[in-house]
Amino acid sequence: MKEDILKNAQILWDYHNLDFALEEADFILAMGSHDERVAIHAAQLVLDGYAPLLITSGGFGKVTKKIWNTSEGKHFANIAEKMGVPREKILVEEEATNTGDNVTKSKAILASHGINVEKGILVTKPYMCRRAYATAAKQWPEIEWLVSAPELSFGDYPNSEVPLDRMINLMVGDLQRIKIYAEKGFQIPQEIPTTVWRSYEALKKAGYDTFVIEN
Incomplete structure (x- = not known):
């Protein structure tokens, strides 16, 4: 892959990947995706005592609808249970199709169980941290949010299940959504530095526009 593509992709990665100091919380929300490492990381946080x-x-999202027969919620729950998280400590939500749904439908499930919460930990892919936080802060602002992701570098993240090309396409799409979803009121605004937007434009021009949506 060309050096300029990798350089611009690294810039987007660094922007997307927020670093929160973790504290104990009332619950952990594993946001479904194609990346099983998110489920593994979320389950480990429960096992480590960060939330009960x-x-x-x-x-089924834009990627998983093509590769899995089981919903992201159920698939992630199965992974957590195999790792040792007791089934009674897991609530499964199987209808969310976007980041906002992940938050609002999880809120509804907690309410239906009569569970009151004040602090939650979002667990997602490294390059989804910023958009996940911006969405949760807008869609459920009454509680405090922390964010965590598998501790992987830009170079170490891609693998056979999450190839580099797909990752770059997804990062480009998420960067666009950080801008336009704030304008639509779906997320709290996030400042996008000029250098980051230039990298987005360069990658889109280079053909990494699979998940770019028409305004």
Whole structure:
């Protein structure tokens, strides 16, 4: 892959990947995706005592609808259970099709169980941290949010299941959504430095526009 593509992709990666100091919370929300490492990381946080409850949220997204027969929520719950998280500590949400749904439908599930919460930990892919936080802060502002992701570098993240080309396409799409979804009121605004937007434009021009949406 060309050096300029990798350089611009690294810039987007660094922007997307927020670093929160973790604290104990009331629940962990594993945001469904194609990356099983998110489920593994969320389950490990529960096992490490960061929260007594795990919500695995997700129906079928733009990637998983093509590769899995089981919903993201159920798939992630199965992974957590195999790792040793007791089934009674897991709530499964299987209808969410986007980041906002992950938050609002998980909120509804907690309410239906009569569970009151004040602090949650979002667990997602490294390059989804900023958009996940911006969405949760807008869609459920009454509680405090922290964010965590598998500790992987830009170079170490891609693998056979999450190839580099797909990752770059997804990062480009998420960068666009950080801008336009704030304008639509779906997320709280996030400042996008000029250098980051230039990298987005360069990658889109280079053909990494699979998940770019028409305004």
